[in-house]
Amino acid sequence: MFRYAVARLLGAIPTLFALVTIAFFLVRLAPGGPFDEERQLPPEIEANLRRAYNLDAPLSAQYLRYLGDLARGDLGPSFKYKDYRVAELIATGLPVTARIGLSALVVAVVIGVACGAVAALRRNSWVDRLVMTLAMTGIAIPNFVVAPALTLLLGVYLRILPVGGWGDGAVRYLILPVVALALPKIAYVARLTRGSLAEVLGSPYIRTARAKGLRNGTILARHAARAALLPVVSYLGPTAAALLTGSVVIEQIFGIPGLGRYFVQGALNRDYTLVLGIVLFYGTLIILLNLLADLAYGWLDPRVRYD
Amino acid sequence: MSRLIVDGLTVTLGTLSGPRTVVREVGLTLGEGETLGLVGESGSGKSLLWLGVLGLVPPGAVVTGSARLGDTELVGAGQGQLADIRGRRIAMVFQDPMTALNPYLTIGRQLAEVVERHHGADRSTARRAALDLLDRVGIPDAARRIDLYPHEFSGGMRQRATIAMALLGRPDILVADEPTTALDVTVQAQILDLFAELKRDGGLTQVLISHDLGVVAGLADRVAVMYAGRLVEVAGVEDLFACPLHPYTQGLLAAMPRVDRPGVDLLATIPGQPPDPARLPPGCAFAPRCLLADDGCRHAPPVLAPVAPGRQVACRKVGAP
Numbered sequence: 001m002f003r004y005a006v007a008r009l010l011g012a013i014p015t016l017f018a019l020v021t022i023a024f025f026l027v028r029l030a031p032g033g034p035f036d037e038e039r040q041l042p043p044e045i046e047a048n049l050r051r052a053y054n055l056d057a058p059l060s061a062q063y064l065r066y067l068g069d070l071a072r073g074d075l076g077p078s079f080k081y082k083d084y085r086v087a088e089l090i091a092t093g094l095p096v097t098a099r100i101g102l103s104a105l106v107v108a109v110v111i112g113v114a115c116g117a118v119a120a121l122r123r124n125s126w127v128d129r130l131v132m133t134l135a136m137t138g139i140a141i142p143n144f145v146v147a148p149a150l151t152l153l154l155g156v157y158l159r160i161l162p163v164g165g166w167g168d169g170a171v172r173y174l175i176l177p178v179v180a181l182a183l184p185k186i187a188y189v190a191r192l193t194r195g196s197l198a199e200v201l202g203s204p205y206i207r208t209a210r211a212k213g214l215r216n217g218t219i220l221a222r223h224a225a226r227a228a229l230l231p232v233v234s235y236l237g238p239t240a241a242a243l244l245t246g247s248v249v250i251e252q253i254f255g256i257p258g259l260g261r262y263f264v265q266g267a268l269n270r271d272y273t274l275v276l277g278i279v280l281f282y283g284t285l286i287i288l289l290n291l292l293a294d295l296a297y298g299w300l301d302p303r304v305r306y307d
Numbered sequence: 308m309s310r311l312i313v314d315g316l317t318v319t320l321g322t323l324s325g326p327r328t329v330v331r332e333v334g335l336t337l338g339e340g341e342t343l344g345l346v347g348e349s350g351s352g353k354s355l356l357w358l359g360v361l362g363l364v365p366p367g368a369v370v371t372g373s374a375r376l377g378d379t380e381l382v383g384a385g386q387g388q389l390a391d392i393r394g395r396r397i398a399m400v401f402q403d404p405m406t407a408l409n410p411y412l413t414i415g416r417q418l419a420e421v422v423e424r425h426h427g428a429d430r431s432t433a434r435r436a437a438l439d440l441l442d443r444v445g446i447p448d449a450a451r452r453i454d455l456y457p458h459e460f461s462g463g464m465r466q467r468a469t470i471a472m473a474l475l476g477r478p479d480i481l482v483a484d485e486p487t488t489a490l491d492v493t494v495q496a497q498i499l500d501l502f503a504e505l506k507r508d509g510g511l512t513q514v515l516i517s518h519d520l521g522v523v524a525g526l527a528d529r530v531a532v533m534y535a536g537r538l539v540e541v542a543g544v545e546d547l548f549a550c551p552l553h554p555y556t557q558g559l560l561a562a563m564p565r566v567d568r569p570g571v572d573l574l575a576t577i578p579g580q581p582p583d584p585a586r587l588p589p590g591c592a593f594a595p596r597c598l599l600a601d602d603g604c605r606h607a608p609p610v611l612a613p614v615a616p617g618r619q620v621a622c623r624k625v626g627a628p
Binding site for chain 1: 476
């Protein structure tokens with residue numbers, strides 16, 4: 001298992017290399033540059049800036065230099081947030097994003113699994129139909145619709161919750177973004193859980209367990225739960241990565257100073273290093289969390305062994 | 308003394324195309340220590356009869372009639388009461404041991420939980436009981452294998468483990484549903500030996516469900532033949548093989564491949580196909596395939612009636628001998 005994990009991590013290096021390369025040239029394809037502003041800079045100042053940030057060198061030289069810095073663990077300076085390194089910006093954005101993302105993840109798993117399990121146990125009842133209808137709606141409505149709608153209802157009309165901002169991470173400010181972020185995930189997890197639990201409950205080994213006279217609670221907890229949750233576990237890997245790197249849309253809507261917002265700002269400002277840094281961070285996280293999900297799979301299913 | 312009396316048992320499945328009666332008014336009695344062979348082709352209702360007795364029919368299915376175990380009526384009993392009986396009084400072994408065992412739990416865990424559930428044993432006592440039984444059903448090196456998972460067992464060992472699992476509750480009745488069908492031929496013989504051994508040890512009432520008359524011949528005291536959800540013939544094993552009375556039973560016996568009779572190239576077959584349970588003919592379900600059938604057979608279904616001591620046949624063409 002340890003050797004498998006090491007092999008997977010080594011295998012991630014070419015993937016990340018390809019990611020950096022593609023991203024590096026893609027951001028350069030966008031028209032404009034980091035120092036384009038409404039008020040045109042005097043040419044000599046712009047030339048100085050370009051020289052200071054090494055933007056006057058040929059693209060291939062810039063690319064090699066970026067890779068060299070990367071190899072030393074340096075993501076470079078931000079072009080727009082002066083005096084900040086990209087690593088520093090990620091370090092300030094990550095805790096904010098992680099707090100919302102992890103909360104949304106926990107909410108999605110707990111509520112999603114519970115709803116899905118109830119639907120599977122009461123299959124074809126009104127509870128099942130209600131849960132599945134809500135879940136389908138939750139998946140179908142994009143969060144750039146859900147978030148403003150929730151804000152309008154709870155923030156503007158009912159005035160229960162703040163409409164946006166971060167408030168230094170006070171719980172009141174967390175609720176709306178977490179709910180907006182979690183809703184589609186709850187819906188997805190619920191559908192996933194219902195489907196797999198229903199399938200497991202219909203399997204021959206559950207019939208065996210019933211034929212042994214085991215009680216329903218034992219059958220569910222000991223014989224059905226593990227197999228039923230496997231699809232949820234594999235879904236959680238990429239989902240956790242997505243939530244931890246921040247929802248670009250949600251952070252923008254609620255004005256939350258997280259990674260997602262830096263990413264959007266970076267892209268709009270042509271802050272090349274910032275965009276690259278976050279892309280790379282996102283890529284690494286996806287690879288790590290997928291590996292984690294696979295390892296968890298092996299731990300849960302005795303038939304899967306990594307060696 | 309009879310252990311189980313089944314009377315007028317009917318199982319109707321709720322399918323998408325409407326209710327479908329797959330077991331029709333089956334009546335039979337199981338005596339203490341006897342081994343009953345239950346024979347019929349796939350879809351004849353032989354498995355669903357027992358799933359019906361134990362309340363294990365799929366959701367939407369309806370079971371009517373009666374199945375009395377001692378003083379307890381099983382049909383219509385609550386799930387809690389049935390759960391106390393399943394595994395403890397009546398245990399079941401299923402056809403495919405690969406899918407019948409939970410792939411996520413060790414063999415030992417799956418065995419021990421039966422003892423914990425029905426005999427209130429603690430974990431270590433239950434484990435010891437499981438180990439003893441694995442030994443008894445002939446799992447070599449059981450002390451090591453008890454902690455393995457089902458996929459680490461061979462097909463034969465898996466079926467031995469499910470039999471051990473069924474025996475751990477110390478049931479009065481063991482129902483084995485096609486216990487050798489999913490196994491290699493050589494392994495089949497070993498598993499049948501195991502059932503023969505259980506029979507020799509005595510006390511246990513066994514029901515051996517099979518589509519294979521050969522499997523039943525060596526083990527059963529009595530044989531019940533099922534066709535399209537009904538019992539068509541019940542007889543002592545020797546009577547049945549020596550002198551089958553129902554035309555369907557005769558056809559089944561004639562269709563058995565015989566290596567001891569040289570010179571026969573073609574296997575005998577029964578013409579036609581078993582009927583769709585949703586569209587049974589009004590009369591005898593076997594009439595469309597029966598060479599003896601006349602208009603009377605096609606109009607009213609025959610009743611299972613005694614023709615000799617311990618012998619019942621459902622056929623208008625068979626009178627008392």
